[in-house]
Amino acid sequence: MCSALKNKLPTLCQTLFEAKAAKRLTFADIGKKIDKDEVWVAAVFYGQAKPEESDLKKLSVVLDVKENYLVYGYPLKAIINEKFGDGIMSAIDFTAKVEKIEKDDHERVKITFDGKFLPFKKW
Known part of the structure; x- marks a missing residue:
């Protein structure tokens, strides 16, 4: 290539x-x-x-x-930037939760990432 x-x-x-x-x-x-x-x-x-x-x-x-x-790191990063602007989701102030849920008689996996948004500094 x-x-x-x-x-x-x-x-x-x-x-x-x-x-x-x-x-x-x-x-x-x-x-x-x-x-x-x-x-x-x-x-x-x-x-x-x-x-x-x-x-x-x-x-x-x-x-x-x-x-x-x-x-799916890059797609998630792109969506975060669209919604919040240029920055990152902090992995320092962060939690992750995995849940088993039932929906339409099927077991499903629900993953929740909860992190503080940190805008990139403009200088």
Whole structure:
């Protein structure tokens, strides 16, 4: 991949490409290992396809990348910035809660993150 394009991709995508290169795998190789089409795999690498949780686990193993690097951090950050402005959610003043709830006769998982918003300082 050309470096000009790589630099425009989110850090998550860059991490995937670096792991792919380190393992010397093709998109087809990865697809075979996780039972997915090579085009779908490439779309994930470019942030244009959303993998299921089970796919994330498989990608994590194949690429030797921690699974928590393959979750929804960037989309959540973008939404926080849209709603609050340029800044971050504090992990110092932070709580997380996982609940089991029933809805329409199905068990569901409800995850609540509660953190103080800290705007970036303008200088």
